[in-house]
Structures are given as C-alpha cells and as structure tokens.
Amino acid sequence: MSLWEKSSAARVVPPARPRKLAKVPFVELADGRLQGVVSSGSDIERVYVSSVAAGSFAYACSTNNNRPCGGARGGFCNHIRALVTEAVLQYGGQRVARYLRVDTGDATADAPALTGAMTAARPPQADRTAAAAVFSRFLRHLAYLELAPATDPLPEMHWFPPSRQGEAAPETQTETEEVAAGADSAGTGPAPAEAGSAHPLAQPVDGFDDALAAVDALDRALTGGLLRPRPEQAADLTHLAHAVAASPLASRVAEAADKASAGAAGEEHFVALAAARAALLGAVHDALAVRVQEFTGRTPAEQEPSAADAPDAANVLAAARSWLCDLARSGWQGIDHELVAGAAPIVSALLPDPALRRPAVLLDGFAAELAACCPGATLERIPARRWGDLWSRALLLTLPGALGTAAPDRLTGRLLPLGTDLHEHATAVQAQVHAVFEPADGGPSRLVRASVSAPKPDTVVGAGVWQLLRPRMTLLAAAGEGRAMELTDMPATTDGDLLWDDAHAHPGEPADPFATARVALPTATAAATAPLDRHPAGLAVPVFLEGYTVQRHDDTVTFTVAGHALPVDTDRAPAAGPLTPDAVAASAACIALLRWDAGTHRLQPLAVESTVRRRTVSVHAGAWAGGTTDKAAAKAEKAATDAVTVLRERAGRLLRK
Numbered sequence: 183m184s185l186w187e188k189s190s191a192a193r194v195v196p197p198a199r200p201r202k203l204a205k206v207p208f209v210e211l212a213d214g215r216l217q218g219v220v221s222s223g224s225d226i227e228r229v230y231v232s233s234v235a236a237g238s239f240a241y242a243c244s245t246n247n248n249r250p251c252g253g254a255r256g257g258f259c260n261h262i263r264a265l266v267t268e269a270v271l272q273y274g275g276q277r278v279a280r281y282l283r284v285d286t287g288d289a290t291a292d293a294p295a296l297t298g299a300m301t302a303a304r305p306p307q308a309d310r311t312a313a314a315a316v317f318s319r320f321l322r323h324l325a326y327l328e329l330a331p332a333t334d335p336l337p338e339m340h341w342f343p344p345s346r347q348g349e350a351a352p353e354t355q356t357e358t359e360e361v362a363a364g365a366d367s368a369g370t371g372p373a374p375a376e377a378g379s380a381h382p383l384a385q386p387v388d389g390f391d392d393a394l395a396a397v398d399a400l401d402r403a404l405t406g407g408l409l410r411p412r413p414e415q416a417a418d419l420t421h422l423a424h425a426v427a428a429s430p431l432a433s434r435v436a437e438a439a440d441k442a443s444a445g446a447a448g449e450e451h452f453v454a455l456a457a458a459r460a461a462l463l464g465a466v467h468d469a470l471a472v473r474v475q476e477f478t479g480r481t482p483a484e485q486e487p488s489a490a491d492a493p494d495a496a497n498v499l500a501a502a503r504s505w506l507c508d509l510a511r512s513g514w515q516g517i518d519h520e521l522v523a524g525a526a527p528i529v530s531a532l533l534p535d536p537a538l539r540r541p542a543v544l545l546d547g548f549a550a551e552l553a554a555c556c557p558g559a560t561l562e563r564i565p566a567r568r569w570g571d572l573w574s575r576a577l578l579l580t581l582p583g584a585l586g587t588a589a590p591d592r593l594t595g596r597l598l599p600l601g602t603d604l605h606e607h608a609t610a611v612q613a614q615v616h617a618v619f620e621p622a623d624g625g626p627s628r629l630v631r632a633s634v635s636a637p638k639p640d641t642v643v644g645a646g647v648w649q650l651l652r653p654r655m656t657l658l659a660a661a662g663e664g665r666a667m668e669l670t671d672m673p674a675t676t677d678g679d680l681l682w683d684d685a686h687a688h689p690g691e692p693a694d695p696f697a698t699a700r701v702a703l704p705t706a707t708a709a710a711t712a713p714l715d716r717h718p719a720g721l722a723v724p725v726f727l728e729g730y731t732v733q734r735h736d737d738t739v740t741f742t743v744a745g746h747a748l749p750v751d752t753d754r755a756p757a758a759g760p761l762t763p764d765a766v767a768a769s770a771a772c773i774a775l776l777r778w779d780a781g782t783h784r785l786q787p788l789a790v791e792s793t794v795r796r797r798t799v800s801v802h803a804g805a806w807a808g809g810t811t812d813k814a815a816a817k818a819e820k821a822a823t824d825a826v827t828v829l830r831e832r833a834g835r836l837l838r839k
Contacts, residue, residue, distance in 0.1 A: 183398065183566065189780040190341060190719040192565045193753075195554040197345045198272045198608065198640040200821055203828045206268040208320045210640075211281045212553055213519045215312070216269055219246075219320045220261040226835050230261045231313040231320075236282045239305035244313050258301055266300075267293040272641065322530055323639055324833035326609060327826065331636035331654035332536050333682040334587075335675075337715045338544040338575055339605035339612040339635070340722065341568065344756035345643045381746040382476035383783050387469040393462045396425030400459050401566040404573065407513020408442045416443035419455075426458045452507045453581065456574035463571075464716035470778050471711070474723050477776070482708040483628070483676075493537035493585055502528045502545060503580040506573060509552075514569055517558040525549035533637060537587075541579040543635070547607035548572040567780075571719060584714060590673035590681055595622040596690060597630070597669055597680075598698040599661035600724050601773050601788025602804025604647070604756045608640040611647040613807065615661050616724045616775070616788070618702040619669070628707045629724060632657050632680040639829055644757040645815045646822020648807050656684050659808030666690035678709020696791055696800060699726035699773045718778045722786070728771035739767050741785060751777065751784040760812060761787060761803040768792050 186192050207229075209218035217233035222245070230251055232243040243251035243261050253259030258266075269278050275291035278284075282300070289295040399418035406415055419439040426435050435458045438451035447455075475481055505524050512521055525545055532542035551569075555561055578584055598618045605612040612635035619630045634655040638647065652658055660667050668690045673681040703726055711720070730741040739750040752763040766772070769790035777784045789802040806815050 184563070185780045187563060187565060188398075188567045189565070190568050190571050190717075191343055191779050192568045193343065194551045194565055194568070195608070196274075196277075197606070197643050199274070200641055200643055200646065200818065200825065201268060201271040202821075203641065203825045206264055207828060207832055208323050209265055209269045209272055210319070211269070211273060211278070212319070213312070213315070213523060214556070216265065216278065216282055217312070217316045217319075218265050218268070219317065220264050226832065229317075229320075231316050232259075232261045232265045233308070233312060233316060234258075234262060234266070234282065234300065234305075235308060239282070239284075239300040239303055240308035241305055242308040242310050242313065244310045246313075246317050248310060248313060250310065254307065258297065263293075263297055266297050269293075270296065319526070321836060322526065324829055324836060325530075325533075326637040326639055327830050327833055329533060329637045330536075331634055331651060332539055333632070333634050333655065333680075334536065334539065335614070335631065335633040335679040336540055336543055336605075336610075336612050336635050337712075337720055338540065338572075338579075339607075339610070339614075340719050341572060342547055342605050342607040342610075343754045344604040344606040344611075344758060346753050346755060346757060381744060382473050383748070384746055385473060387473070390466060390469055393425065393466050396422050397459055397462050397570070398567070399425075400455060401570040403442070404510060404570055405514045405564055405566055407511055407516045408445065408447055409511040409513075409516075410445050411443055419443050422455065422458055425462060429461060431458055431461060447507075447510075449503055449507050452510050453503075453577060455510075456577040459570065459574045460578060460714075460717070463718060464713070467711070467716040467718050467721065470718055470721060474721065474776060475708075478708075478723060478725060479704065480629075480706065480708045483710045493535065495532075495535065495538055496582070498528060498531045498538070499541070499580040502532070502541060503577060506577045506580070509573060513558070514564045514566070515558045515561070517552050517556055519553065519556050522549055522552045522556060537585065539635070540585060541576060543607075543610045543637070544572065544576050544579065546609050548576060550608045571717070575714075575717070578714065588676070590675055592671040593619060593621070593630075593674050593680070594670050594672070595668075596620045597632075597657075597667040597687075598693050598695075598702055599657070599664075599666070600695050600698060600703065601802060602658065602661050602759075602807055603722065603775060603786070603788065604758055604803070606643070606647065606756075610635060610637055611642075611650065613648075613651050613655075613658060613804070615657055615804070616722075617661075618698055618706045620702070626707055627702055627705060628678070629703075629709055630674065630678050630680055631709075632682045634658070634682065639825075641825055642822050644822070645806055645810070645818040646825070647758055648809075649819060649823055649826065652807065652809075654684075655682055656687065656689070657682060658804070660689055661695075662802070662805050662808035664692055664694055666693035676710060677712045677715070695773060695789055695802070696726075696771060699724075721778050722775040723777075724788075725774055725776045725785075726771070727774065727785075728791075730772075732767055732769070734767045737763065739763060741772070749782060749784050750774075751779075751786045754786045756803055759803040759806050760810075760815070761790065761801050761805075765792070765801045766790055 214236050215233045220230045222228045234241050243254040251259050270293045279291040284299050286295040399421040403415040403418040423436045423439040434454040438454035441447045441451045529546045532538040600616045603614045614633045620627045634651045636650040667687045672686040730743045733740045741748050755761045769792045771791040773789040774785040774787045791800045
C-alpha cells in the first residue's frame, strides 16, 4: 500500500471553488449526472432544474413546477449551458470532463469545449423524473444555512483537513493522483533517527506493526466487500480475529469473522469488526501517546469515568447503522450512486438535533467522498485506511451510549490561546482553539480546547468560513488579536474541551501566544483522551519548537529537532489564514500540533515566528478569524458573504413556502 492509501487524513476530493451564485445557485456532480438549479431571472421562487447524464449526455430541463423548458428541444438550452459553465468554475474543467466522460481531444477542458463535445454527440433528451430529487437536494443544500453553529466538539473533524493554500491550482492530475503525489512527497523528507537513537519519537514500539497489519487486513476485506467474500478476504478476517484473541472482544470478533467469511454477517457482526479495528488503533494511539509524553514532558490527567445521558434517537441511528452495514457488504469497489444516496435522508434527520450533530457531520462528509468516487469499480487506488477509519467510527457512533455526555465541570480563570486549528469538508467547518487555562484558585494550569462548528454550503470555502463561526464564539477574535479571555464558570468536559458560551467569558489583557508557549505551555497538564477518541488521527498535541534547522525540498519542509527530523505538514495550513509554506520555511520558532499519520510523526504549524529586518514577526494560521485588513482575504470573505446572502434569500422564500 502507498502512503496515501495508509493515510487517515488523505485528501480524496478537492474542495469546491468559490463562485457567484446569482445565476446558478446550486450545481453538483452526483447521481451520475451534472445537475443543478438555474435562476429564471424573473421570479426568485421559480427556478429551472437542469441535468446532463454522464456518458450518454442525456439532458433534461424543467421548472420546479415540472413544466418543460421551451429551449431544451433538440439540444442544450441556455440553462444547461449556464450549468456547465458554473460547474467548470466550481469544480474545474478536468474534473467535470472526467465525471461526465467527455473527450475534448486536444482542446482545453473549458466550458465551451465541454458543451461543444457533448452537443456534437447529439445527446437524447431524458425524462424529467429526476427533477424532483434534484430540487429536493437543492432545498437540503439551502437548509445548511438554517442550522445554528454549535460549540460541542466534533472529534471526527480531525479526519478532514482544511482547504489548503493553493488548493485549486493544477488540473493536470486526477484527484487521486494529485492527493497521492502530495501524500507521498510529504513522507520523503529526511528519514527518522535510527532505532537506537535516544530521541523518544524514534523509539520502536513492540507490537506496533502487528496491530497496524491487522487493521490493514480488515481494510483489504472491506475494499472488496463482504457480500460474497473471496478466500483472501476470509484470511484477512481471520488475521483480524487472531490479533484480538487475547482481548475481551475475542469471542465476538471470532464469530463475526466466521460469519463475514461466509457472507452471512449481520449488524452485530459488523459492529464487532469495527470494535476490533478501533481497539487495535486505540492501542496504537496509546503507544504513540507515551512517546509524545516523553517528548513533551507532559503527563495527561487520569480519565474519570462518569455517567452520561445519551440522546433518544434509536430509529435514525439504526437507519445509519443499516446503511453502513450495506456499505461493508458492497465494499469500496462496489459502491454506486444509488447506495451512497441512501445516506442523504439519514443525514437530514440527524443534523437538526445538536446532540446528533457529531454522527451527522461525519456521515455527510464520508458520503460526499464516496459519491465523488462512484462507481467504485473504476477507482485505480482506494484510500483504504481513511475509509476504514470513517466507516468504523461512524458505525460505533450509532451504538447506544456512544453519544452520551456527562455533566460538565465549571472552570473559572484565565484562558491563554496558543493557536487555531481549522477542519473542513464540503458541508461542515470547525475551528478549534488550543489554549492554556490558568485556574483562578492557583491550581495547576492545563491544556484545553474550545471548538465551534457549523454546517455550510460547499461553495463557502477559504476565508469565507469565518463568517459562519465568528458570531458564535468571541474567542476566535481574541485568539486572532493575541488576547486572553477571562472565564467564569465555563462548562468543560473531562477530556479538556470547553463547551463554549460567550456569557461565561469576556476579553482580558493582551497575551502573546509565543510568550504563552515559552512560559506556560511546558508546565501545563495535558487532558485525558476519551475512550472512543483513542485513534492516531486524533493526536494533536500542542508543542513549541525553536532552535531547529529547516530543510526544504520543493514543497516539503522538514524541521530537525535535537537531531531528529520531523516532517512539517504544510498542507494543513488553511487557505482561511495567512500562514504559508514560505513563512514556515523561513521561521525560527513555531507553535505546532504534533500529529501522526501514515507511519510518521508530523508537525502542523499553528503559528511561526521569524526575524525580518531585525524585527520579530509572527504569522498565525487563525489570524483572520476575527476579521482582516488583508486585501485578498477581505475580498474572498466578501465574495463568500455575497454567496451566503443569495442562498439565504432563496432559503427564506423556498423553505417557507
């Protein structure tokens, strides 16, 4: 398996590009079609639902009242031409051409070339039966803006890195090739220290490779599907069962492996396989956490078990579990548009309930990736580790008690922000502020996180996402300005997450994050990790580094710290902030999150400090969270604001009819 196939945070689908939405408020590549909604130009409540089928280019266009478009007789109407034009703006011509299977020859895959190639094939006119489903998807798209932001943490968003700096540049590679190139290059920096090195991050761990090999075995079985498993898949399932033979899961996993090998697995058996996978990765997480503790000198607090109240949503969670089991039966190579579309009504039922936002956001992001890769039989490479992660975590989140929340603690004291981490997929965004909390009673300081998340349309990307989050959390502006916050009875979990409420906080004195990192971070106590969140992808440990040497080769940046080379994950520098790979490469000090993925420890910079003309200058990934005077960022945010305004106007009329 390549590094990309072993990566939990592999980029599978590039984000949509921002565009103006007045003419075509909705466009998507889904259900084997380019489809969307085009404005009539005269009545906001009347729109045209247009589509073009992949391969045959069969086209359809009608109003949302199911009246046929007069221009779509004998060829593409202006609405379909506008749809193609906006699709190229949003997704790029190469991606649209690949999805629709259009051969433009030697011509550039722009909108005129795509339209010309499709019309030259004399496509048939399709029936209008899909119009209702497409319009329903448009209404669902609008409904994202009707959902309020939330401050409960979404740990699964760690699997979804933000839109990165320069994300949409090249179109000469397929999505898979582009992502694979980035992932492979990220692992080509200087090799880690030898096994005999004294550096804690370089020390080998007994059983580490065996645990990951068992995880890979299940991922191979899931790739081919478990409806009619082949002998090699049965062997992989047996491998997984043997790996947990000494654990309390042994009998259940052995039974599940036998049933799945015979093609007779039920829900309880798929749950057992997912639990075994999670247990193995939990052990990997714990081993990595020990090495990280030796590196940072911080010991986490003990996890305190507590009673939790679970939301009452058995039916919709059972529906989600059933869909995930169907995915396991089909396998990643067997996914099709009909199967993936089954997630949409489940997500729509989950999203409005804040207590169910966690599985809803995960399922939505997962289903969007699968939809973009349909049909699975045509995929040359599959992100097996990543999809195995998303599948198993989603399945476990549907179980009774998995979403329970214990009564929170109450914290009073001073909060000193270190930096802001952004997570994002097509229809959700989360900002997570890492900080040091100093209790007012003089107790030991501790590391905490504060999160805010919001559903979003896929065209709101880059700097535009801050407008969705900013009104719900004043901490974002304080962190961007380098200011402390004074907390009074702020609710917090035992896992180190603040359940942010602006009523319990007010701005304090200026607090330089680098001063906090130098003085307060080394003595802060790390938070415990919730049992379900024990996964290597969830490791995000704040560290402060200086005195390192920098090596840069093309787009790869590596810091050498105490003789140990650490790759720097500049791909996680968000387009929604000013931090760039160039700034990272020129730095002399760095606040970062220490992560692990695809077999390697990596640094994700949150802020860097450098000397420019004898002056110390700092650049922060979340500097634009509270607003910016940067011209490019301000322009991008204004464009996103205009797009959101258009969609909210549509939502106000169409969702309330």
